[in-house]
Amino acid sequence: MSVKSIFISGVGGQGTILAGKVITTALVNQGYDVKMSEVHGMAQRGGSVITQIRYGDRVYSPLIEKGGADVLLAFEKLEAVRYIEYLSSEGTLIVNDLEMPPASVLTGKEEYPPDIVPRLKSEIKNTIVVDAVSIARECGEVRAQNMVLVGVLARVMDWSKQSFIKVIKDVVPARYVQLNINAFERGWELGG
Amino acid sequence: MKKVFLTGNEAIARGAYEYGVTFASAYPGTPSTEILENIAKYSEIYSEWAPNEKVALEATAGASMAGARAIVSMKHVGLNVAADPLFTLAYTGVNGGLVIVSADDPGMHSSQNEQDNRNFAPFAKIPMLEPSDSQEAKDLVGEALKISEMFDTPVLFRTTTRVSHSRSVVQIGERQEAGIKPYVKNPEKFSMIPGFARKRRLILKERLKALEEYSEKFPYNRVEWGKSYDVGIITSGISYQYVKEVFGDEVSVLKLTMTFPLPKKMIAAFVEQVKEVYVVEELDPYLENQIRAMGLKVRGKELIPEIGELSAEILREALKGDKVTPAFKPYTSVPPRPPVLCPGCPHRGVFYVLKKMKAVVTSDIGCYSLGVLPPLESIDSILCMGASISMGHGFKKACEINGKDATVVTVIGDSTFLHSGITSLMDAVYNRSNTINIIVDNCITAMTGHQHHPGTGYNIKEEPAAAVSLEAVCRAIGVENVLVVDSYDLKAVEDAVKKALEYKEGPSVIIARRVCALLKGKGPKGLYSISEEKCRKCRMCLRLGCPAIQVRGDGIFINPISCVGCSVCVQVCPFGAIEKAGDE
Incomplete structure (x- = not known):
């Protein structure tokens, strides 16, 4: 199998690292060669964060090239625009319909770009917009938004649903397992 | 054989476990921190956070001298701090295997510079290994320990951010106990007075010769012949992965893993067999310069950047002329999202x-x-660990001797103060500086992800430990004016600074103390909101740069999800418009 690339972008603290862990554990369990690169340290303090995942028969570089991502999974709208160059021409954009203004916008020095979603939709034919925050809230906890988005991604990539549910049981603390499975399944429904 | 999915750092820890290490030390620093954090999970290995990298290396050297296999890890700039013992350890050599991990940060994701620590190996005259993925990171710990014991030398183990923080599949094995080697008193080997050191210097030269021969046969230095002999690429570390990504087996590759001493015969033979040779390496022309010094014709930094990280994309463009044109471009300028002080961060009020x-x-x-x-924009300089207090001292003295007036304040964290701020403060006391030195004490090493230090009262295993008192240390080294305030109390902070300004008998220390807001269960509790009625839109609260306070349209709001209830904004609002809205 040729190498597939998933580019995840978000804001430090949104749970992108746990999302990456669940996705890659499931892929490793399915026997793929997998590489993942993530950013630690200073950038995690509310900064823009990315996780890059590549899998296939044999993977060399842990980094995705511009125009090389099969999916860009953006946990926040501005972080979708920031990394849009990484999406391949036939790739799918999954974007969380969430606005988290950066410091310069919070203090009124810059404007949060308006109309992000309609513009992305008009440019990229495979765009899936997900209100992961509302869905996660319905599941009982806003922080489960990451698992909603992982559910959408898993369906888009045609991954085995059961293998993800097994991984969630393995890596998520016991009392949050059902919440995360519910969130994952809600996302799965949206990805179809 | 079991397969697991590990970061390079987790793999190094696994290697320490499998190859019989019994002693490990480190000072946290991105991208090296998780090495010791993961080693600490193995009960077979004694592990400890040291106050700084020099101490960590010296303790590790002592463990090695006693006969134990030992590993020490640090970020690239940490090796500068540990350079003093490093250069002489090369002379003394080891008893139990000793591995020194340097995790470099090309591109400066979380660092103040991007120095290429491969240069330390020839400088200190010690062998060096460079893994290019997690499997190698694990396996090479074993090779490094073997080389260390076989040649009686410390071994430099050099990783970079993309090796340390990338995950890949690793086949793991069982632990092989190495036990402890007998210690025999031998001052001519371990006590470096000039007379003994001169003898060791000759041994060091012979050792390097023997290591060079070893490097020729070291199986991780290998040629991967491609379909063509027209192009050959010499590479090491993460750059190897980018080369394979771009060229696959189109070209022939000499993958170097022991990058000091270099296998010169192997390199010369490779260069002779291919038509054109490129050296692909991140940062400095480290390999290139040595290969050129052998009189061989290669191309490298004339084509490949020496600044920042490499990537497959950069190589594709530099060596193949293929420029990627992405299908989609941002349709607008995207406001940057730099890291910020967290909501409730106790440092915010001090800078305000x-x-x-x-x-x-x-x-x-x-x-x-x-x-x-x-x-906030309150800082004039940031140089290195501990420099705040000593630079402030120098700045103040220079102004005084030249008849200029200046108010100089230094700001240092608790972990950094214990790392290398104490000697700086001694300088200020001893040489009578009128600086104001603020220790912003959040009771943890926060930036690297909450590691304990000698002041927190706990060790790496979360067991209770002796706690250094910052105020007692300051007083003991001669600071008479020591003030302790709550970082969340802006008036108390301001009053303390005013008091310190009036004090002219030497340096003052203000310990601004409040636990890191991200520490589970220890941060503040509560929620505040802005009364639309009382708010006059003066924007004073925005000067705090708190991510929880947001401008939306004409109004200013506090985001209830982000607010942790530190109440600092309440104290800057001149109209009393910020009110308590909850207890959680």
Whole structure:
């Protein structure tokens, strides 16, 4: 199998690292060669964060090239625009319909770009917009938004649903397992 | 054989476990921190956080001298701190295997410079290994320990961010106990007075010769012949992965893993068999310069950047002329999202007070470095661990001797103060500086992800430990004016600074204490909101740069999800418009 690339972008603290862990554990369990690169340290303090995942028969570089991502999974709208160059021409954009203004916008020095979603939709034919925050809230906890988005991604990539549910049981603390499975399944429904 | 999915750092820890290490030490620093954090999970290995990298290396050297296999890890700039023992350890050699991990940060994801620590190997005259993925990271710990014991030398183990923080599949094995080697007193080997050191210097030269022969046969230095002999690429570390990504087996590759001493015969033979040779390496022309010095014709940095990280994309463009044109481009300018001080961060109020004072502020390495960015913009300088206090001292003295007046405030964190701020403060006391030195004490090493240090009262295993008292240390080294305040109490912080300004008998220390807001269960509790009625839109609260306070349209709001209830904004609002809205 040729190498597939998933580019995840978000804001430090949104749970992108746990999302990456669940996705890659499931892929490793399915026997793929997998590489993942993530950013630690200073950038995690509310900064823009990315996780890059590549899998296939044999993977060399842990980094995705511009125009090389099969999916860009953006946990926040501005972080979708920031990394849009990484999406391949036939790739799918999954974007969380969430606005988290950066410091310069919070203090009124810059404007949060308006109309992000309609513009992305008009440019990229495979765009899936997900209100992961509302869905996660319905599941009982806003922080489960990451698992909603992982559910959408898993369906888009045609991954085995059961293998993800097994991984969630393995890596998520016991009392949050059902919440995360519910969130994952809600996302799965949206990805179809 | 079991397969697991590990970061390079987790793999190094696994290697330490499998190959019989029994002693490990480190000072946290990105991208090296998780090495010791993961080693600490193995009960077979004694592990400890040291106050700084020099101490960590010296303790590890002692463990090795006693006969134990030992490993020490640090970020690239940490090796500068540990350079003093490093260069002489090369002379003494080891007893139990000794591995020194240097995790470099090309591109400066979380560092103040991007020095290429491969240069330390020839400088200190010690062998070096460079893994290019997690499997190698694990396996090479075993090779490094073997080389260390076989040649009686410390071994430099050099990784980079993309090796340390990338995950890949690793086949793991069982632990092989190495036990402890007998220790025999041997001052001519371990006590470096000039007479003994001169003899060891000759041994060092012979050792390097033997290591060079070993490098020729070292199986991880290998040629991967491609379909063509027209192009050959010499590479090491993460760059190897980018080369394979771009060229696959189109070209022939000499993958170097022991990158000091270099296998010169192997390199010369490779260069002879291919038509054109490129050296692909991140940062400095480290390999290239040595290969050129052998009289061989290669191309490298004339084509490949020496600044920042490499990637497959950069190589594709530099060596194949293929420029990627992405299908999609951002349709608008995207506001940057730099890291910020967290909601409830205790450092925020201190910088807010300092900004009002218009003092010269020399600062240090830690979360509080973010006080340099808008809107706080309170910091004049950040250089290296511990420099705040000593630079402030020098600045103040230079002004005084030249008849200039300056208010100089230094800002340093608790972990950084214990790392290398104490000697600086001694300088200020001993040489009578009138600086104001603020220790922003959040009771943890925060930036690297909450590691304990000698002041927290716990060790790496979360067991209770002796706690250094910052105020007692300051008083003991001769600071008479020591003030302790709550970082969340802006008036108390301001009053303390005013008091310190009046004090002219030497340096003052203000310990601004409040636990890191991200520490589970220890941060503040509560929620505040802005009364639309009382708010006059003066925007004073926005000067704090708290991510929870947001402008939306005409109004200013507090985001209830982000607010942790530190109440600092309440104290800056001149109209009393910020009110308590909850207890959680």
